[in-house]
Amino acid sequence: MPMKFPSFRSRREDYPEKMWTRCPSCEEQLFNKQLEKAMNVCPSCGHHFRLSATMRLSQLLDDGSFVERDPGLVSVDPLGFVDQKPYPDRVAAAQLATGLRDAAVWGTGRIEGMRIAILVMDFGFMGGSMGAVVGEKVARAAEGALEEGIPLVIVSASGGARMQEGTLALMQLVKTMAALERLRAARVPYVSVMSDPTTGGVFASYAAMGDVNLAEPNALIGFAGARVGAGTIGQELPPGFQRSEFLYRHGFVDRIVQRADLRQELAQVLRFLAPTQPWGKEAARG
Amino acid sequence: MVDRILGRGREAREGHEGRGDQAPDAPAADPKAAVWARVQLARNLRRPRILELLAVIADEFVELHGDRLFGDDEAVVAGFARIEGRRVVVVGQQKGADTEENVRRSFGMPHPEGYRKAMRVMELAERCGLPVVTFVDVPGAHPGPESEERGIAEAIARSVGLMSRLRTPIVTVITGEGGSGGALAIAVGDVVLALENAVYSVISPEGCASILWRTTDEAPTAALAMRMTADDQRALGVVDLVIAEPGEGAHADHAETGRRLKTAITEQLDRLAAIPVEVLVEQRYRRYRSLGAYAELAGPAPTPPVPPRGGLADRLRGLIEAGQRAIPAPLPVGRRDEPPAREDV
Numbered sequence: 001m002p003m004k005f006p007s008f009r010s011r012r013e014d015y016p017e018k019m020w021t022r023c024p025s026c027e028e029q030l031f032n033k034q035l036e037k038a039m040n041v042c043p044s045c046g047h048h049f050r051l052s053a054t055m056r057l058s059q060l061l062d063d064g065s066f067v068e069r070d071p072g073l074v075s076v077d078p079l080g081f082v083d084q085k086p087y088p089d090r091v092a093a094a095q096l097a098t099g100l101r102d103a104a105v106w107g108t109g110r111i112e113g114m115r116i117a118i119l120v121m122d123f124g125f126m127g128g129s130m131g132a133v134v135g136e137k138v139a140r141a142a143e144g145a146l147e148e149g150i151p152l153v154i155v156s157a158s159g160g161a162r163m164q165e166g167t168l169a170l171m172q173l174v175k176t177m178a179a180l181e182r183l184r185a186a187r188v189p190y191v192s193v194m195s196d197p198t199t200g201g202v203f204a205s206y207a208a209m210g211d212v213n214l215a216e217p218n219a220l221i222g223f224a225g226a227r228v229g230a231g232t233i234g235q236e237l238p239p240g241f242q243r244s245e246f247l248y249r250h251g252f253v254d255r256i257v258q259r260a261d262l263r264q265e266l267a268q269v270l271r272f273l274a275p276t277q278p279w280g281k282e283a284a285r286g
Numbered sequence: 287m288v289d290r291i292l293g294r295g296r297e298a299r300e301g302h303e304g305r306g307d308q309a310p311d312a313p314a315a316d317p318k319a320a321v322w323a324r325v326q327l328a329r330n331l332r333r334p335r336i337l338e339l340l341a342v343i344a345d346e347f348v349e350l351h352g353d354r355l356f357g358d359d360e361a362v363v364a365g366f367a368r369i370e371g372r373r374v375v376v377v378g379q380q381k382g383a384d385t386e387e388n389v390r391r392s393f394g395m396p397h398p399e400g401y402r403k404a405m406r407v408m409e410l411a412e413r414c415g416l417p418v419v420t421f422v423d424v425p426g427a428h429p430g431p432e433s434e435e436r437g438i439a440e441a442i443a444r445s446v447g448l449m450s451r452l453r454t455p456i457v458t459v460i461t462g463e464g465g466s467g468g469a470l471a472i473a474v475g476d477v478v479l480a481l482e483n484a485v486y487s488v489i490s491p492e493g494c495a496s497i498l499w500r501t502t503d504e505a506p507t508a509a510l511a512m513r514m515t516a517d518d519q520r521a522l523g524v525v526d527l528v529i530a531e532p533g534e535g536a537h538a539d540h541a542e543t544g545r546r547l548k549t550a551i552t553e554q555l556d557r558l559a560a561i562p563v564e565v566l567v568e569q570r571y572r573r574y575r576s577l578g579a580y581a582e583l584a585g586p587a588p589t590p591p592v593p594p595r596g597g598l599a600d601r602l603r604g605l606i607e608a609g610q611r612a613i614p615a616p617l618p619v620g621r622r623d624e625p626p627a628r629e630d631v
């Protein structure tokens with residue numbers, strides 16, 4: 001099952017050799033420059049390609065407003081995990097491929113002038129999997145938002161918990177949810193944006209729990225792997241199973257938003273969530 | 287702080303190699319076989335679960351039913367219990383003794399309504415000032431379409447969040463199989479105990495093997511790599527205390543297993559009862575806040591994409607491999623040829 005080049009190629013600027021990308025949905029050949037201009041959405045069928053963390057930030061935030069926090073966090077290998085390769089080698093390869101230290105980036109920035117804390121995930125880094133670094137960054141982003149009393153936005157793109165960190169990865173579900181519960185108690189708003197894919201432990205923690213949940217069209221969003229599900233239960237899967245529209249129909253997503261509208265919709269929602277009274281620590285202190 | 291966290295990991299690794307821990311019938315020389323034997327013990331059909339254990343531990347038990355939203359999931363048992371005079375709320379997963387009961391209890395794999403029942407009862411415990419004791423033994427949350435339709439991920443996330451801030455003591459016992467998110471949803475505690483042959487993992491060894499080794503035949507290898515035994519989990523700091531099982535294992539002696547658990551649980555309940563609730567909740571937050579190993583490098587920008595070691599082909603191969611590791615076989619649904627990442631958790 002070879003990974004198709006386009007989903008990587010189209011988002012990396014460092015392969016000028018190839019100028020075309022084939023849309024995996026409609027098979028149209030797309031000129032890369034044109035694709036990028038269209039925010040990596042296929043102009044002919046609307047297929048939303050995956051975005052790198054960098055590209056996501058630049059699409060959502062006011063120009064030049066992003067200040068990264070905790071860029072130095074890196075994974076270690078608590079279990080000494082080796083499958084067909086040692087875990088540290090996989091991390092190193094992912095760092096080389098993405099230019100990121102791990103699968104999430106967080107910091108502060110502005111969206112239509114409003115200051116927010118924002119965390120974005122990058123599926124290109126080991127499938128966006130959540131280990132201790134991603135969990136720590138989510139917790140720090142929530143704590144940072146709480147400290148400053150600014151809303152938190154998380155854009156998820158993840159296959160779930162990082163198996164190579166075992167139950168320590170599973171514990172990140174608690175770490176992140178505990179931090180979000182404190183944010184909620186202090187009435188600081190949190191908006192979750194789900195992009196393709198948002199599955200497993202990431203969906204079963206912070207991604208599902210926004211005060212407002214937005215999703216990009218046709219993103220894969222679900223808990224159990226469909227293969228696991230179908231295999232274990234021997235049941236036919238309903239059409240569109242675990243897609244954004246399925247989640248929307250069943251009441252777990254507030255709005256499905258085209259990428260071209262995401263920045264504006266996010267800003268609109270955030271303006272409604274703006275406090276009528278002080279936010280965060282200030283409010284919590286009463 | 288990093289050192290301390292790293293220390294936990296190192297301890298786990300050394301512990302694993304040094305201790306030669308193995309299940310009774312496994313050859314000492316083969317750690318993989320030893321771990322796999324424990325996985326089998328954890329999954330033993332006669333292993334006592336919440337109802338069997340309460341029969342020994344509790345003087346009184348009143349089961350409560352229903353999530354008040356959709357239905358009653360019999361894969362989760364919840365209610366009031368009295369343990370040597372102490373009133374507590376109990377929650378746990380339950381499998382069936384025969385096929386008929388197993389169908390009724392969805393083979394011990396809870397749907398969202400099971401976790402929502404658990405949450406309702408835990409909130410009741412908080413309001414009444416009763417401590418919570420949870421008994422965890424589950425292969426995983428129910429993976430079927432109904433489970434997804436009714437929001438299994440939302441239920442797990444909400445339950446984890448609730449337990450992280452519940453203003454009453456929580457004692458958790460991993461009694462058998464701690465199967466990823468489906469276990470964690472009722473396993474966030476002030477103290478986490480585990481029976482000696484219990485296992486705890488982020489994904490089933492079969493699931494892990496099929497993703498990372500491309501075959502379920504490597505499940506024992508995956509089980510070893512994930513360090514899922516109770517002792518390893520204690521070394522990692524995920525479990526606080528391991529309780530020895532009698533003789534052949536818990537399945538062979540429910541009564542003695544129950545007695546040992548009862549001693550451990552009452553000790554913890556009494557210890558936690560003495561801690562002011564504000565302190566308790568803050569300690570619980572810190573407990574989970576500190577789990578996980580990472581390092582913090584100085585210096586600003588992350589490593590920029592490094593020039594290729596080989597040619598473009600090598601670099602692309604590297605990218606492809608990087609993308610594959612969390613990505614198992616293609617889905618039976620959807621028409622896109624971008625293979626999405628699928629994991630249990």
Ligand SMILES: [Zn+2]
Nearest residue numbers: 023026042045
């Ligand atoms: Zn297209």
